[in-house]
Amino acid sequence: xxxxxxxxxxxxxxxxxxxxxxxxxxxxxxxxxxxxxxxxxxxxxxxxxxxxxxxxxxxxxxxxxxxxxxxxxxxxxxxxxxxxxxxxxxxxxxxxxxxxxxxxxxxxxxxxxxxxxxxxxxxxxxxxxxxxxxxxxxxxxxxxxxxxxxxxxxxxxxxxxxxxxxxxxxxxxxxxxxxxxxxxxxxxxxxxxxxxxxxxxxxxxxxxxxxxxxxxxxxxxxxxxxxxxxxxxxxxxxxxxxxxxxxxxxxxxxxxxxxxxxxxxxxxxxxxxxxxxxxxxxxxxxxxxxxxxxxxxxxxxxxxxxxxxxxxxxxxxxxxxxxxxxxxxxxxxxxxxxxxxxxxxxxxxxxxxxxxxxxxxxxxxxxxxxxxxxxxxxxxxxxxxxxxxxxxxxxxxxxxxxxxxxxxxxxxxxxxxxxxxxxxxxxxxxxxxxxxxxxxxxxxxxxxxxxxxxxxxxxxxxxxxxxxxxxxxxxxxxxxxxxxxxxxxxxxxxxxxxxxxxxxxxxxxxxxxxxxxxxxxxxxxxxxxxxxxxxxxxxxxxxxxxxxxxxxxxxxxxxxxxxxxxxxxxxxxxxxxxxxxxxxxxxxxxxxxxxxxxxxxxxxxxxxxxxxxxxxxxxxxxxxxxxxxxxxxxxxxxxxxxxxxxxxxxxxxxxxxxxxxxxxxxxxxxxxxxxxxxxxxxxxxxxxxxxxxxxxxxxxxxxxxxxxxxxxxxxxxxxxxxxxxxxxxxxxxxxxxxxxxxxxxxxxxxxxxxxxxxxxxxxxxxxxxxxxxxxxxxxxxx
Amino acid sequence: xxxxxxxxxxxxxxxxxxxxxxxxxxxxxxxxxxxxxxxxxxxxxxxxxxxxxxxxxxxxxxxxxxxxxxxxxxxxxxxxxxxxxxxxxxxxxxxxxxxxxxxxxxxxxxxxxxxxxxxxxxxxxxxxxxxxxxxxxxxxxxxxxxxxxxxxxxxxxx
Numbered sequence: 001x002x003x004x005x006x007x008x009x010x011x012x013x014x015x016x017x018x019x020x021x022x023x024x025x026x027x028x029x030x031x032x033x034x035x036x037x038x039x040x041x042x043x044x045x046x047x048x049x050x051x052x053x054x055x056x057x058x059x060x061x062x063x064x065x066x067x068x069x070x071x072x073x074x075x076x077x078x079x080x081x082x083x084x085x086x087x088x089x090x091x092x093x094x095x096x097x098x099x100x101x102x103x104x105x106x107x108x109x110x111x112x113x114x115x116x117x118x119x120x121x122x123x124x125x126x127x128x129x130x131x132x133x134x135x136x137x138x139x140x141x142x143x144x145x146x147x148x149x150x151x152x153x154x155x156x157x158x159x160x161x162x163x164x165x166x167x168x169x170x171x172x173x174x175x176x177x178x179x180x181x182x183x184x185x186x187x188x189x190x191x192x193x194x195x196x197x198x199x200x201x202x203x204x205x206x207x208x209x210x211x212x213x214x215x216x217x218x219x220x221x222x223x224x225x226x227x228x229x230x231x232x233x234x235x236x237x238x239x240x241x242x243x244x245x246x247x248x249x250x251x252x253x254x255x256x257x258x259x260x261x262x263x264x265x266x267x268x269x270x271x272x273x274x275x276x277x278x279x280x281x282x283x284x285x286x287x288x289x290x291x292x293x294x295x296x297x298x299x300x301x302x303x304x305x306x307x308x309x310x311x312x313x314x315x316x317x318x319x320x321x322x323x324x325x326x327x328x329x330x331x332x333x334x335x336x337x338x339x340x341x342x343x344x345x346x347x348x349x350x351x352x353x354x355x356x357x358x359x360x361x362x363x364x365x366x367x368x369x370x371x372x373x374x375x376x377x378x379x380x381x382x383x384x385x386x387x388x389x390x391x392x393x394x395x396x397x398x399x400x401x402x403x404x405x406x407x408x409x410x411x412x413x414x415x416x417x418x419x420x421x422x423x424x425x426x427x428x429x430x431x432x433x434x435x436x437x438x439x440x441x442x443x444x445x446x447x448x449x450x451x452x453x454x455x456x457x458x459x460x461x462x463x464x465x466x467x468x469x470x471x472x473x474x475x476x477x478x479x480x481x482x483x484x485x486x487x488x489x490x491x492x493x494x495x496x497x498x499x500x501x502x503x504x505x506x507x508x509x510x511x512x513x514x515x516x517x518x519x520x521x522x523x524x525x526x527x528x529x530x531x532x533x534x535x536x537x538x539x540x541x542x543x544x545x546x547x548x549x550x551x552x553x554x555x556x557x558x559x560x561x562x563x564x565x566x567x568x569x570x571x572x573x574x575x576x577x578x579x580x581x582x583x584x585x586x587x588x589x590x591x592x593x594x595x596x597x598x599x600x601x602x603x604x605x606x607x608x609x610x611x612x613x614x615x616x617x618x619x620x621x622x623x624x625x626x627x628x629x630x631x632x633x634x635x636x637x638x639x640x641x642x643x644x645x646x647x648x649x650x651x652x653x654x655x656x657x658x659x660x661x662x663x664x665x666x667x668x669x670x671x672x673x674x675x676x677x678x679x680x681x682x683x684x685x686x687x688x689x690x691x692x693x694x695x696x697x698x699x700x701x702x703x704x705x706x707x708x709x710x711x712x713x714x715x716x717x718x719x720x721x722x723x724x725x726x727x728x729x730x731x732x733x734x735x736x737x738x739x740x741x742x743x744x745x746x747x748x749x750x751x752x753x754x755x756x757x758x759x760x761x762x763x764x765x766x767x768x769x770x771x772x773x774x775x776x777x778x779x780x781x782x
Numbered sequence: 783x784x785x786x787x788x789x790x791x792x793x794x795x796x797x798x799x800x801x802x803x804x805x806x807x808x809x810x811x812x813x814x815x816x817x818x819x820x821x822x823x824x825x826x827x828x829x830x831x832x833x834x835x836x837x838x839x840x841x842x843x844x845x846x847x848x849x850x851x852x853x854x855x856x857x858x859x860x861x862x863x864x865x866x867x868x869x870x871x872x873x874x875x876x877x878x879x880x881x882x883x884x885x886x887x888x889x890x891x892x893x894x895x896x897x898x899x900x901x902x903x904x905x906x907x908x909x910x911x912x913x914x915x916x917x918x919x920x921x922x923x924x925x926x927x928x929x930x931x932x933x934x935x936x937x938x939x940x
Binding site for chain 1: 819820821822824832863864882884886892907915919920921923925927928
């Protein structure tokens with residue numbers, strides 16, 4: 001590779017996009033593909049614009065009962081007794097269940113793909129028997145002829161509670177005086193250390209060190225240490241959680257649900273109900289958004305138990321307040337972060353103390369938070385301590401780059417402060433300190449080829465960065481962010497049809513266009529059109545184990561499985577052509593959708609379409625298989641530019657212009673890559689400016705509705721410009737890194753920096769809502 | 783509890799009679815009684831717009847309309863939008879512009895867009911964003927939805 005100075009770049013429209021959709025191109029390095037990088041209509045598109053697509057709540061079965069879940073009105077209480085007898089007597093009620101109707105669970109760890117879980121805690125989260133730990137914690141459930149009967153009956157369930165004081169703040173929860181949520185939790189010290197021996201809310205303590213932190217700080221010309229807080233936020237998917245289950249007389253359980261991972265639901269249902277996984281079939285319905293929040297079970301085991309008790313299929317739907325009260329969220333946090341730099345602006349040391357809310361049970365994304373806090377920069381000396389702390393809020397779950405958005409707020413606003421103090425351009429600072437291949441993170445991981453520097457190059461060359469921002473109360477901020485991405489297990493099976501098309505089946509549920517991005521990779525290898533592949537997402541009895549759609553893994557890992565399936569088809573078709581031509585299979589080559597005889601005097605050829613029609617005469621149908629455990633995912637970096645205007649009378653922040661820049665490795669379907677970048681940016685903007693859980697002192701959530709927990713509307717947001725950077729991941733034939741996680745990371749810090757440059761006020765607390773900013777503006781002027 | 787009533791209405795141009803209990807919303811009847819599951823439930827309190835249908839020419843959140851209120855009315859749902867020989871231009875525009883990811887808000891956005899374009903055939907971006915502010919999407923950041931509505935407006939005129 002040429003040295004940094006010799007590499008030439010320009011920005012141009014990404015073909016087929018609108019004027020705001022651009023890409024960074026390095027001279028002489030534009031790969032050529034036929035299908036990859038084009039924008040076909042997604043295969044599931046027609047069903048989704050006609051209302052025909054069936055989501056979780058759309059399943060209909062004969063004899064279907066509707067259920068209702070009774071939830072705790074208290075944030076923290078011991079359950080003294082539950083009496084369901086009156087509910088069971090209501091006409092039209094077919095079953096009532098509590099935790100006592102589930103097998104008892106033991107303390108064992110399970111891996112849900114985007115976080116670990118203790119099976120006892122998950123059992124208690126699904127239906128509490130011992131204590132309720134947040135308002136909305138499920139306690140009992142009813143199945144009846146209609147949801148209205150079920151709800152009325154549930155109101156007759158008598159639960160006696162011994163109400164306990166709640167604890168909601170991580171700093172308070174870790175003190176010795178705080179009420180302890182779970183008697184069984186001891187501090188687990190990672191990666192090394194003896195576990196604690198007394199009950200505590202501090203479930204985990206991660207500690208990482210690199211170099212000599214004291215020497216690094218001593219070598220610094222400037223050291224800045226700041227404290228930050230963020231509120232609990234929700235993923236905010238539009239489709240509420242839903243599950244339908246049938247526990248058949250033969251012992252088979254079928255679950256119809258919307259989930260990011262049908263196999264993960266299978267594992268949890270089997271584990272919690274103490275049946276073998278082979279007795280559970282999960283049928284993934286279309287999923288109306290997940291963002292990390294639709295991996296853990298809530299309703300699925302309860303619906304199954306109600307089905308067993310009633311002998312009928314049972315559907316459970318959450319309403320929106322249930323979703324806010326009892327699912328999601330991603331943690332609120334307290335963070336103290338310190339960076340040291342020398343006179344030239346090179347980072348000498350970084351130190352972080354991070355406290356994340358676990359919610360009711362251990363399991364916040366504190367470890368990824370620790371690993372991401374300094375991930376964009378080469379930090380020679382570092383020390384990071386992270387704590388996972390139980391509080392009386394819902395059990396926390398992954399939310400798009402879990403943990404990384406929190407820590408980027410801290411690091412990226414400190415970087416901005418350093419740049420201002422030293423008079424260094426924030427783009428130049430990031431280019432100088434950017435991590436490159438071979439650099440080691442504080443947690444000890446060495447980077448493969450990555451594109452942090454290239455994303456900064458795109459910032460430097462962008463129209464947005466080069467256009468001056470004028471006008472009063474306006475400011476521009478930038479911030480960078482990182483996510484590991486993920487590989488994992490995926491399976492694809494692909495059958496060649498007689499008409500020259502391929503039926504592709506996969507286990508990855510499709511949240512945002514992965515049927516298209518996976519099919520396109522198979523099409524590219526086979527030299528056929530994306531439209532000639534028909535993808536279907538199937539149930540857990542119909543394909544091999546596939547990990548969750550999450551961690552930005554699906555286009556990478558399920559794409560790899562599709563590539564393997566395509567290569568398998570190629571090899572089999574070479575054998576078929578060899579039979580047709582009476583030559584050895586090694587004497588046939590496959591390229592560009594064409595099979596060619598290698599050494600013939602007049603080489604014979606046959607197209608994919610032609611040979612597809614001759615399979616039954618040459619040995620039978622051809623099925624390609626691809627099964628992967630992908631481990632070369634390659635991390636990704638993004639940098640966003642935000643222009644804001646602050647209303648000096650109200651403290652309201654309007655985003656005027658916004659550009660998201662990201663290294664995606666290779667964009668398979670650029671429209672959906674841009675869509676991920678834009679959607680992630682919008683979620684980050686909501687997190688930055690407005691979103692947050694509001695609790696009363698009694699621990700009750702006060703804003704459990706979309707009206708009060710206000711996610712951005714289209715009237716709140718500007719156009720979101722995109723610049724796709726493509727530094728190929730060497731761990732994937734087309735270079736895919738994955739795209740979905742990174743774009744939520746930079747927005748809060750970019751907007752905080754923009755607000756500073758507009759007003760001179762540095763906010764270090766999310767959300768940066770009008771009253772909070774107004775308070776600071778008034779303090780500034782006082 | 784009051785008894786169920788027979789409601790006579792028109793849905794997607796066809797006369798329809800259904801039985802509705804007084805407590806049932808139009809959304810519940812569409813989905814549960816009439817199997818028109820294209821209309822989605824996101825919040826049940828008028829905050830998200832996923833259940834948008836067109837009632838006598840006006841876009842409404844069907845979760846905020848009682849089923850008994852639609853006696854004698856004309857209801858249009860997502861199922862009635864496409865002609866028999868293809869998709870409606872708004873549907874084509876949403877597909878062409880990749881204006882959906884998970885797709886659960888899409889029927890509501892498309893119905894709101896239809897109501898907008900019936901009223902204003904050349905909306906500005908500001909007007910589009912204002913009109914669609916009652917429909918929430920958590921996946922797209924709205925950019926491609928706005929582009930789709932702009933494209934649909936220009937195609938409808940041509």
